[in-house]
Amino acid sequence: MSAPPAEGLVQQWESEQTRLRQQVLDHDTEDWQKSPVFSGLERVGGVDLSFIKGDDTRACAQLVVLSYPDxxxxxxxxxxVTLTAPYxxxxLAFRETPFLLEALQRLQQKQPRLQPQVVFVDGNGLFHHREFGLACHLGVLSGLPCVGVAKNLLQxxxxxxxxxHQSQIAALQKGGDSFPLTSASGKVLGKALRSSDKSFKPVYVSVGHRISLDAAVRLTLSCCRYRVPEPIRQADYRSREYxxxxFPAADSGSGE
Structure with a gap:
């Protein structure tokens, strides 16, 4: 068990989140986002970190880029990678973002024509304690549109x-049905989305950066062959296989 972080570090991180939060754009900034069929969108990215079971510092940082819509x-x-920041x-973003950002930067250097036009992040965006989750953090630092898609509800x-909440989930009749995640103040921070007819458990979609919630939800649905959107599913699968x-003797586990 790692020692708790110094109080000063947490205060520093809070200050940094507040500063970066002011740069988040929660509206559509690209023409393709405003198209009913996302005309002009050709490349979608997905990122994830998978850890060796029992080891909370060594992980595989994964980036995939898929063609769209196929x-x-x-x-x-x-x-x-070796994570040095405490959990x-x-x-979470202070542990994981540097390595995901490096993966995007390597792509930009090696094959810039394959740079994704939007990145799916296995985690939350504005649906967060301080409305600045991993998807927002990566979006602001990379400058790319980002969508946060979490498999579990962050309370x-x-x-x-x-x-x-459970009754709202039960009322989702088919793939594409959703309901808003509304804060105590009345602000909509994201949506619970039934992403497939075959999946009864929703995913939780929120804006990361440079996209509206409506477009983020529509795009998530369009990228789902199963419950989890394909860019994240592929990133998770490939990092585990890596x-x-x-490390064939060790089981791997995905990051939070």
Missing amino acids: LKLLYEDSRM VAGF VQGVFKSEE LRSR
Whole structure:
């Protein structure tokens, strides 16, 4: 068990989140985002970190770029990294963003024509304690449109896994149905989306950067063959396979 971080570090991170939060754009900035069929969108990215089970510092940082709309693999980057920042709830981005950003920068240097036009992040965006989750952090620092898609509900700002929440999930009849994640103050921070007819458990979509919530939800749905959008699913799968091939004795686990 790692030691708790110094109070000064958490205060520094809070200040940095507040500063960067002011740069988030939660509206559509690209023409393709305003198209009903995302005309002009050709490349979608996905990022994820997978850890060796029992080791919370060594991980595989993964980037994939898929074609759109057929979701074929165009590019992948798998790299072992060592995380040095401590894990603190609400500050996951300070552990993971540097390595995901480096993967995007390597792509820009090696094959800039394959740079994704939007990046799916396995985590939250504005649906966060301070409205600045991993998808926002990566979006602001990379300058790319980002969408946060979480598999589990982050219970923040008055949104809880309550009976009401469960009844809202039960009311999602088909793929594409959704309901807003509304904070105690009345602000919509994201949406719970039933992403497939075959999946009863929703995903939680929120804006990362340079895209509206409506476009983020529509795009997430259009990228889902299964419950999780294909860019994130492929990033998760390929990072786990990378670990299995190098550490066959250890099971891998995906990051939060």
